[in-house]
Amino acid sequence: MDFLTLFGIYVAVVLTCIFLVCKYSGQQHNPFTTLLSYVTKVVAPVTPQWLQRFSRWIFHRLFHQRSNFFIYLHLFLEGAVYAEFTYEVFGFCREMDTTLTSLSVPYVLLVIKTFFFYLCINTDPGTVTQKKVSSLIHVYPYDRRLFHPGVSCETCRLVKPARSKHCRLCNRCVQRFDHHCVWVNNCVGAGNTRYFLLYLLSVCAMALDVALLTGDMLLHAVLRSGLLRASYMDAYGQQQPTGPLFVVQHLFMTFPRIVFMLGFVIFVFFLLAGYTLFHSFLAVVNQTSNEWYKSRGFVCRHCHPAPGADDLCGPVPDHSKRFYYSRGLLGNLREIFFPPQAPQKKAN
Ligand SMILES: [Zn+2]
Ligand SMILES: [Zn+2]
Numbered sequence: 001m002d003f004l005t006l007f008g009i010y011v012a013v014v015l016t017c018i019f020l021v022c023k024y025s026g027q028q029h030n031p032f033t034t035l036l037s038y039v040t041k042v043v044a045p046v047t048p049q050w051l052q053r054f055s056r057w058i059f060h061r062l063f064h065q066r067s068n069f070f071i072y073l074h075l076f077l078e079g080a081v082y083a084e085f086t087y088e089v090f091g092f093c094r095e096m097d098t099t100l101t102s103l104s105v106p107y108v109l110l111v112i113k114t115f116f117f118y119l120c121i122n123t124d125p126g127t128v129t130q131k132k133v134s135s136l137i138h139v140y141p142y143d144r145r146l147f148h149p150g151v152s153c154e155t156c157r158l159v160k161p162a163r164s165k166h167c168r169l170c171n172r173c174v175q176r177f178d179h180h181c182v183w184v185n186n187c188v189g190a191g192n193t194r195y196f197l198l199y200l201l202s203v204c205a206m207a208l209d210v211a212l213l214t215g216d217m218l219l220h221a222v223l224r225s226g227l228l229r230a231s232y233m234d235a236y237g238q239q240q241p242t243g244p245l246f247v248v249q250h251l252f253m254t255f256p257r258i259v260f261m262l263g264f265v266i267f268v269f270f271l272l273a274g275y276t277l278f279h280s281f282l283a284v285v286n287q288t289s290n291e292w293y294k295s296r297g298f299v300c301r302h303c304h305p306a307p308g309a310d311d312l313c314g315p316v317p318d319h320s321k322r323f324y325y326s327r328g329l330l331g332n333l334r335e336i337f338f339p340p341q342a343p344q345k346k347a348n
Helices: 003-024 031-046 049-063 069-095 100-122 193-225 244-254 256-285 289-296 329-337
Strands: 165-167 172-174 179-181 186-188 231-233 239-241
Touching (some): 069 100, 069 193, 069 256, 100 186, 100 193, 193 244, 193 329, 244 256
Antiparallel strands (some): 165 172, 179 186, 231 239
């Protein structure tokens, strides 16, 4: 198998992964979990018991318990990219007379990203406590669709405020629960959604800037080498002009670490750009991803009562409003950046 076939397979696999992760991320049952359970069943008879127990333990530790593993992995990958950028790309860019101001932008973005990353990890997302629950239930009205009054959390034994959800990993109910993010080892809720959005935006900006500077450096290297005007002798002894694939192969051979780093950063950028757009859309329409996923498969029991079901109590929900909690663009953004507080009781 020649180099270009391998490269084609590499690109196809990366693009397929991006597509599948974007399409199925956040769903409990998806082709990945189906494939994983199938593979587990197939290999179980030939896998030693201790290895099965160990893999179950690892899986449980990583995805069903709070763990700092993904924070360390995040820092490691980021450190590797910046080490490569500083060690090789920075020097090449300086030789090409790229200004120090342009080259300092990725480092400034790194500081900004680290600041929001820290806030995502260390800010209380909006834990519902015994002390706060009586005021939190007045922050949002119950839509009587996804959230109904008088429902208690079976674990916390507290009444669930509208838009809250129990996080199994953190073992607490969280106000305006969005999701539990393993990368920051914290829930994303009313208290830190703003930091999470700014964190996503800064990671995207960081990846894009590193990719642009690295791509610019490789482009200059190609132009300087005169490869685009060169030719080579094919297997039949004919002179052939070098095409784009030849240039890619040359770059892979000459700057393997830089090309690998660029491929990884572009992969991260496209993956996160889609995710950031999705979360920006949710912020604009004032919906959490928890509500988004639940709404998609929602069947209203008022409009489609189950056969033999008793009359349902409570007023009929207003289905004309798809985004029940939306207060207009500015109102929704204000709610993200200045989360509504529980109404204060008037002192008489
Ligand atoms: Zn709970
Ligand atoms: Zn959580």
